[in-house]
Amino acid sequence: MLHKVLSYLQATQLSLLCLVSRDMCREILEYMIIPSTCNRLHFDMSHLGTEPSSSVKVFDRDRTLGLLLKRATLLKPTKERLKILHNFTCMVQYSSKQIRCFKFGECGNFLTCSGFIRFGKLLQTLIAGWEELECHRVFKYVSDRMHLDYKMKAILSFRPGKLKQLEMEVKCVCRRVLLDPCLFHSERLFWLGQILKPWPLVSQARLLFVIYGPYCEHEGRVLWERTLVKNPARDTSLRDLSSVVRNLGASDATNWNDSDVMSIIGEISVLPNKWNAENFARFLILCGERVCTMMLSSRAVNRHFPQLARLVVFMSVVCEKDGYRMAWLVNTVKKICCSTVNQSDVQQLLLSIVRIYKEVIVQLIHSLTDIPHQDVELNSVINAQGCFLKEIMSLAFSPLLVTLTLQTPQEI
Helix, strand or coil: CHHHHHCCCCHHHHHHHCCCCHHHHHHHHHHHCCHHHHHHCCCCCCCCCCCHHHHHHHHHHHHHHHHHHHHHCCCCCHHHHHHHHHHHHHCCCCCCCCCHHHCCCCCCCCCCCCHHHHHHHHHHHHHCCCCHHHHHHHHHHHHHHCCHHHHHHHHHHCCCCCCHHHHHHHHHHHHHHHHCCCCCHHHHHHHHHHHHCCCCHHHHHHHHHHHHCCEECCCCEECCHHHHCCCCCCHHHCHHHHHHHHHHCCCCCCCCCHHHHHHHHHHHCCCCCCCCHHHHHHHHHHCCHHHHHHHHHHHHHCCCHHHHHHHHHHHHHHHHHHCCCHHHHHHHHHHHHHHCCCHHHHHHHHHHHHHHHHHHHHHHHHCCCCCCCHHHHHHHHHHHHHHHHHHHHHHHHHHHHHHHHHCCCCCC
């Protein structure tokens, strides 16, 4: 009789009813795992279109269902709550509406399917406020259910791009289920720690590229060499990857120290081969001031002045092209010079910057007839050199300019 009454209630009303008593929670939970109830709540997550117009209400429903599950299972241990979640979302034994996306190798359209997104929103709502130990169990459940560990081992065993479908599956599961639904920076760092920390740094770098690197949805693969190795790329290709590296380099990211972050950046920049110099400079700028200054200072401390000078030159080109303030770059170089004790090292760095500008310009002039659009690149480098020089002169002569401004015309 009670189930008949419950059949007239929506998920929001059932969720509120769970707060009445323990017995009511038990009754609602028993009612929820009936196949007809699952169908009535429209929890069919298989291959729904991902268009925003059709998805917003559906995603709100998933959060409501997540809250219903959270309240209905509140008094149960974590292991049992995850088992109930599994039965509720799969209903393999009871319903024809199975979520094929979560069954290994059975989702043939996982790139456009919103099943992972919907499950991620439901899971985030369910586990909100859970202790860290409980979240460890959640990750193990997700990893086992979606064969995440097997897939990561497989893609790390072959060269980049060899197992393109598995790479995209790892990307979709990690981003849509675990990372993208996070509301807070600390949550994202926790899940990144679960995904990456079991692996050595070189593997962490590769997994980060798979998860956050550029990809082509039409071709269904991660864009390895074509995007970042040969030619300058747009900042949109690097924004997601640089954002996550900036999070790893944040002061509250306790799982990774500065040395780890620099090693990861070094490994990323040679995947699958050494990146185009402008792309690496753009990537560092997008990683934020803290990470960028850390990388530049590391090269100065290790006296890698040619590499540092080349990086500064191409960072100035990026500043010119993308509209960043050149004064910031000049002040960063000034800080590095001030932290360098040996005056001859400072002189070597500044001379190296001048030499690299010259080499890049000469190289572009020689390639004008062979490579199209090189005149645009040449113009950008010359403008960057001019702006960089102007900021240095402004910094060098600012005391004199202040003195001249304070003097009367007769004194001048």
